[in-house]
Amino acid sequence: MTVRLAVVFLVALLGACATPPQGSVVLLPDPAGKPAQVTVTQGTQQLVLDQPYAGARLSGDGPKAYASSAQEVQAQFGAALAARPLPPAQFTLYFVEGKDEFTAESKRIIDDVFGEIARRPVPDVQVIGHTDTVGSDAVNDPLSRQRAEVVRSALVARGMSAERIVATGRGKRELAVPTADGVAEPRNRRVEILVR
């Protein structure tokens, strides 16, 4: 009897040793409401988190699913969440077809950009040019960069520190309005400004 008890106790102890807590992972609701997913892998064991507040406890036996909650996340991760930087603010400027000139209303949006820059303690700006689908990548990649450079120069000319602005181009890879190839679409000829 004593021996059997000792064995049971030993097994329980071993069980405890085999699975010391190794942390946890919780998927949060997507801010834009889009499907989100994190795959948790420990050795050969895998667990997919794809629902808001789906959790995984990490252990020597692999990830174990559990249901977390907003309250629990706030209690454990409140400090980390409070330190999260402001998400980038996005502005869009439009261009006259085939040129690097702004449309009239886009000039006014630049004022809003400066308002957002003033709101942030250490702002940096990404200027990202886009084209419509007229022409090849070889034409559109440089054109999109050129449009971004125009905006960058305009921001620098108005007093934004040059070292805080990076200009890049996406060519025709990220259409605001999906079209077939070779379609002139004014809403795709644009520059995004991200104030971060």
Next chain:
Amino acid sequence: MNTLSRRLRRGLPLALLMACVAATAADDVGQIKVAKGQVLVDRNGQSFPAQVGMALTAADTLKTGADGTVGITMRDNSLLSAGPNSVLTLDRFEFDPTTHQGRFESGLQRGTLAVVSGRIAKQSPQAMTVRTPSAVLAVRGTDFVVSVP
């Protein structure tokens, strides 16, 4: 001709300066946007107190003290923020701003971390991973938290 060469001479130092500045901005993998309490950046075997606005490079390690928190924005718009007593390593960051192809690997050795994935994970599912000492998290998007005791 004379005027042109004078103009070139005058313009050259400025152009060089601009090129250096641009190269620096493009080499940064991210920037510290939020820092409170004790936060250190370990880089090349040296430790610096973290400051808001500081640029980060791949291979930096961020450490927070008992009262420390830190928030960073990566070049692909990923947002990472760590709570107190945390050790966060930036292990690898590659990002092509034209194609959005890239790879972002980070690690939480200890503490708490909140993550919003960015352009890299959006373009290529599984291109962004967060490691803990015992697990690998592959991120398809977007908002999650991790703790390591």
